[in-house]
Amino acid sequence: MGIKVGTDIISIKRIQKLLDKFGNRFLERYLSKNEQLLVKKTETAAGFWAAKEAIAKALGCGIGKEIGFLDIEIKKDDNNAPYFNLKSKKFNIIDSSLSISHDSGFAIAVAVIII
Numbered sequence: 001m002g003i004k005v006g007t008d009i010i011s012i013k014r015i016q017k018l019l020d021k022f023g024n025r026f027l028e029r030y031l032s033k034n035e036q037l038l039v040k041k042t043e044t045a046a047g048f049w050a051a052k053e054a055i056a057k058a059l060g061c062g063i064g065k066e067i068g069f070l071d072i073e074i075k076k077d078d079n080n081a082p083y084f085n086l087k088s089k090k091f092n093i094i095d096s097s098l099s100i101s102h103d104s105g106f107a108i109a110v111a112v113i114i115i
């Protein structure tokens with residue numbers, strides 16, 4: 001058993017530019033329909049991007065062949081706190097935790113995974 005941590009930070013302006021240029025096609029690239037329903041502002045879209053990168057880092061592979069953006073599903077609990085599930089069971093995750101924050105033009109996420 002081991003504890004893995006991953007973190008990521010992204011400029012909210014960078015996400016806004018991609019949204020301006022590609023609109024929904026950009027969201028579709030990394031968010032499921034249910035995740036898109038949770039996104040009411042660019043800060044959240046940026047936070048979800050950072051979250052998926054952080055989760056992929058905690059898994060030790062990064063977004064790529066092993067795990068894609070759409071293999072990770074971010075959800076919110078009744079208090080609006082984020083958490084996530086993976087579509088694949090191959091990583092044998094025992095427990096996990098996700099935290100997202102945004103301020104001063106940046107969104108940051110930290111993911112902790114117990115494997």
Ligand SMILES: CC(C)(COP(=O)(O)OP(=O)(O)OC[C@H]1O[C@@H](n2cnc3c(N)ncnc32)[C@H](O)[C@@H]1OP(=O)(O)O)[C@@H](O)C(=O)NCCC(=O)NCCS
Nearest residue numbers: 041043044045047048079080081082098099100101102103
């Ligand atoms: C919830 C709270 C901690 C968020 O902190 P903040 O400084 O306002 O905002 P931050 O940018 O740091 O964080 C925002 C992110 O925190 C996450 N978040 C929201 N509510 C959360 C909660 N209850 N627990 C953990 N994370 C939470 C979300 O991912 C949110 O971003 P998103 O909605 O765009 O996805 C803050 O609003 C707060 O203390 N609220 C008052 C108490 C409260 O609402 N409690 C909820 C029940 S415990």
